[in-house]
Amino acid sequence: MHPQLSVSRRTRSTPFTSRVEAAGVKAYTVYNHMLLATMFESYEADYWHLCEHVQVWDVSCERQVEIQGSDAYRLVQLMTPRDLSKAKVGRCFYLPLCDTDGTMINDPIAIKLAEDHWWLSIADSDVMLWAKGLATGMQLDVKVSEPDVWPVAVQGPKAEQLMSRVFGAQVADIKFFQICPLTYQGPNGPVSFQVARSGWSKQGGFEIYVDDVAAGQHMWDELFSQGADLQVRAGCPNLFERIESGLFSLGNDMGYNTTPIEAGLTQYLDLSADIDSLSLTALRDQNPSKRLMGLLLDSPSNITDNAITIDGIVAGEITSLCRSPRYGVYLAFVLCHLDVLGNNLAVEVSTSSGTNMGKLCELPFDFAALGLEPIK
Amino acid sequence: MHPQLSVSRRTRSTPFTSRVEAAGVKAYTVYNHMLLATMFESYEADYWHLCEHVQVWDVSCERQVEIQGSDAYRLVQLMTPRDLSKAKVGRCFYLPLCDTDGTMINDPIAIKLAEDHWWLSIADSDVMLWAKGLATGMQLDVKVSEPDVWPVAVQGPKAEQLMSRVFGAQVADIKFFQICPLTYQGPNGPVSFQVARSGWSKQGGFEIYVDDVAAGQHMWDELFSQGADLQVRAGCPNLFERIESGLFSLGNDMGYNTTPIEAGLTQYLDLSADIDSLSLTALRDQNPSKRLMGLLLDSPSNITDNAITIDGIVAGEITSLCRSPRYGVYLAFVLCHLDVLGNNLAVEVSTSSGTNMGKLCELPFDFAALGLEPIK
Numbered sequence: 001m002h003p004q005l006s007v008s009r010r011t012r013s014t015p016f017t018s019r020v021e022a023a024g025v026k027a028y029t030v031y032n033h034m035l036l037a038t039m040f041e042s043y044e045a046d047y048w049h050l051c052e053h054v055q056v057w058d059v060s061c062e063r064q065v066e067i068q069g070s071d072a073y074r075l076v077q078l079m080t081p082r083d084l085s086k087a088k089v090g091r092c093f094y095l096p097l098c099d100t101d102g103t104m105i106n107d108p109i110a111i112k113l114a115e116d117h118w119w120l121s122i123a124d125s126d127v128m129l130w131a132k133g134l135a136t137g138m139q140l141d142v143k144v145s146e147p148d149v150w151p152v153a154v155q156g157p158k159a160e161q162l163m164s165r166v167f168g169a170q171v172a173d174i175k176f177f178q179i180c181p182l183t184y185q186g187p188n189g190p191v192s193f194q195v196a197r198s199g200w201s202k203q204g205g206f207e208i209y210v211d212d213v214a215a216g217q218h219m220w221d222e223l224f225s226q227g228a229d230l231q232v233r234a235g236c237p238n239l240f241e242r243i244e245s246g247l248f249s250l251g252n253d254m255g256y257n258t259t260p261i262e263a264g265l266t267q268y269l270d271l272s273a274d275i276d277s278l279s280l281t282a283l284r285d286q287n288p289s290k291r292l293m294g295l296l297l298d299s300p301s302n303i304t305d306n307a308i309t310i311d312g313i314v315a316g317e318i319t320s321l322c323r324s325p326r327y328g329v330y331l332a333f334v335l336c337h338l339d340v341l342g343n344n345l346a347v348e349v350s351t352s353s354g355t356n357m358g359k360l361c362e363l364p365f366d367f368a369a370l371g372l373e374p375i376k
Numbered sequence: 377m378h379p380q381l382s383v384s385r386r387t388r389s390t391p392f393t394s395r396v397e398a399a400g401v402k403a404y405t406v407y408n409h410m411l412l413a414t415m416f417e418s419y420e421a422d423y424w425h426l427c428e429h430v431q432v433w434d435v436s437c438e439r440q441v442e443i444q445g446s447d448a449y450r451l452v453q454l455m456t457p458r459d460l461s462k463a464k465v466g467r468c469f470y471l472p473l474c475d476t477d478g479t480m481i482n483d484p485i486a487i488k489l490a491e492d493h494w495w496l497s498i499a500d501s502d503v504m505l506w507a508k509g510l511a512t513g514m515q516l517d518v519k520v521s522e523p524d525v526w527p528v529a530v531q532g533p534k535a536e537q538l539m540s541r542v543f544g545a546q547v548a549d550i551k552f553f554q555i556c557p558l559t560y561q562g563p564n565g566p567v568s569f570q571v572a573r574s575g576w577s578k579q580g581g582f583e584i585y586v587d588d589v590a591a592g593q594h595m596w597d598e599l600f601s602q603g604a605d606l607q608v609r610a611g612c613p614n615l616f617e618r619i620e621s622g623l624f625s626l627g628n629d630m631g632y633n634t635t636p637i638e639a640g641l642t643q644y645l646d647l648s649a650d651i652d653s654l655s656l657t658a659l660r661d662q663n664p665s666k667r668l669m670g671l672l673l674d675s676p677s678n679i680t681d682n683a684i685t686i687d688g689i690v691a692g693e694i695t696s697l698c699r700s701p702r703y704g705v706y707l708a709f710v711l712c713h714l715d716v717l718g719n720n721l722a723v724e725v726s727t728s729s730g731t732n733m734g735k736l737c738e739l740p741f742d743f744a745a746l747g748l749e750p751i752k
Contacts, residue, residue, distance in 0.1 A: 005381035010627030030406035126502035137513015251386030
């Protein structure tokens with residue numbers, strides 16, 4: 001199915017949309033009511049380029065929910081079961097946000113800019129309304145807003161080299177999930193952009209939180225002029241790369257009816273912490289009936305049904321799927337029904353050549369342990 | 377710009393998507409994280425068909441936010457500055473939802489199903505998060521959820537005739553914005569669907585709140601088999617028709633920074649009512665600086681800039697625009713800056729043949745008063 005997207009004021013364009021168009025974008029999705037490119041040349045060509053060179057991504061759709069005021073920490077902590085009581089300024093935190101039932105609202109990167117000033121760099125749901133609703137209902141002393149910030153990601157193995165040319169050698173000192181203001185020489189003088197070592201790939205790179213349109217567009221163009229010899233290209237989060245890397249997508253792999261325990265995000269939960277969080281009680285009591293797992297299928301045929309089965313009984317649904325360019329097999333995420341699954345890891349997958357046997361595994365994929373070697 | 381849309385599990389398909397595809401949909405938008413068709417043959421062909429015959433629309437993306445419990449009325453009233461204290465069961469209400477600043481959160485159709493049971497049939501923002509945040513923060517006795525309901529609209533001058541064939545003569549008794557349960561003979565026996573006389577066009581018609589997939593798909597097919605002689609077609613909200621009819625679109629014509637006063641929705645506000653509503657104080661005090669108005673431009677050239685000006689100074693932005701098939705002129709909605717506009721109604725519009733003079737007017741358009749006669 002390759003329908004067209006009707007672009008309107010509601011599917012917001014960004015300061016970089018004209019550049020993304022000029023770079024030959026082939027398809028978009030709509031994410032946080034905003035355009036997000038999904039493909040330039042092809043998923044596979046984009047994948048190899050991302051893994052070998054450097055790409056500049058317009059991820060303006062990673063909207064910031066700004067929470068500012070004396071109750072800012074209190075509100076952020078209420079929204080997440082991850083302990084933020086010792087969080088330091090200038091750090092980023094992957095945060096499951098959950099409601100009182102323990103189910104997911106969003107999974108942003110939280111950025112602590114100051115003691116009373118946080119950004120939530122969100123996935124695709126209106127976290128601003130959730131935060132504002134809580135703050136209004138609890139009469140918290142915070143201002144919740146969506147500031148004019150349009151993140152640009154620079155991703156790939158040559159990202160640090162390119163960023164250093166544009167922002168200077170200090171780029172190398174930024175640690176993973178650290179964020180700091182860097183000066184950029186814009187067309188109207190110097191500006192300061194928050195820059196983090198982060199991004200929605202496992203190929204390394206940075207995210208620049210652009211809050212000045214003219215300087216941001218100038219920076220975009222400079223990343224391309226300075227990166228010509230690095231084979232820099234416009235890119236976007238890549239479906240194949242994110243599945244190989246075990247990166248989940250809210251709305252695809254987890255949603256309003258999934259808890260972070262079911263999604264396997266337990267390392268981001270502090271269920272025994274002494275914190276004031278809305279979801280702690282529900283999550284402490286949860287006895288998960290579902291679990292997000294990896295699926296590996298070595299088959300030349302197409303997968304024709306999202307249901308995976310055991311002896312014909314549905315044991316899970318595929319939530320994201322690709323044929324791995326690197327390993328030549330199907331890789332998928334599957335939301336498994338634990339009561340049907342039991343201890344089985346061998347499952348039936350429907351393909352165009354009949355039922356094939358696939359293998360479930362923990363995530364992220366451990367390719368060596370799975371006996372897979374790169375074919376390219 | 378005609379890019380492709382990448383369809384994923386996150387851009388949710390509906391029980392009717394395969395039928396919409398089979399009917400030849402040409403373009404989609406994403407609305408409440410769900411596919412919504414925007415065009416079948418062309419905007420103009422779809423327009424004339426809608427105005428002359430009958431169409432069946434998959435508007436599943438009009439998600440229901442269900443609010444149920446002893447505090448249900450209290451929560452709905454808190455969210456809107458419209459007085460619902462005398463609202464009757466079985467009625468629909470167009471509701472601006474506003475935050476404490478008086479700015480818009482959404483503009484749903486509220487449906488009162490029972491004293492303690494409301495649906496908000498929402499435009500494109502996650503009202504569930506706003507309602508749930510308020511309810512959680514205020515510890516209200518309500519359950520807020522998104523039930524599995526997929527509305528289908530039957531719109532056009534022959535809608536009542538078609539609906540009567542499928543649901544019986546009682547359809548004719550349903551008054552505008554009234555809703556009642558009607559029995560439908562589904563493939564697995566009778567089911568009950570809520571049916572309202574409503575819909576996002578001014579051509580008349582109904583919305584059926586399908587909550588049973590098999591029965592809903594059977595009903596869809598029966599609407600087509602029973603309507604063959606009425607020239608029934610699959611359709612969708614039509615850009616041209618909604619502009620001509622003065623129907624606003626959240627995210628296009630109004631948004632988080634617009635109040636319902638600025639959007640001209642004053643007939644839906646009860647600012648002097650003795651009700652407990654979050655936005656009343658802010659709206660009572662508001663001195664609007666913006667105003668949504670109509671624009672009429674008689675020009676063969678294309679409009680090339682969304683800014684409209686007076687003596688070169690920006691006096692407003694076009695938020696939605698079409699060339700009216702019926703009147704042969706450009707019709708637009710413009711968010712005007714009242715300080716620049718003053719009492720002027722004549723404004724400059726940039727077109728491919730230079731600056732043209734357009735005329736501002738009140739909304740909805742009063743074509744006779746504007747001296748316009750149908751050209752077709």
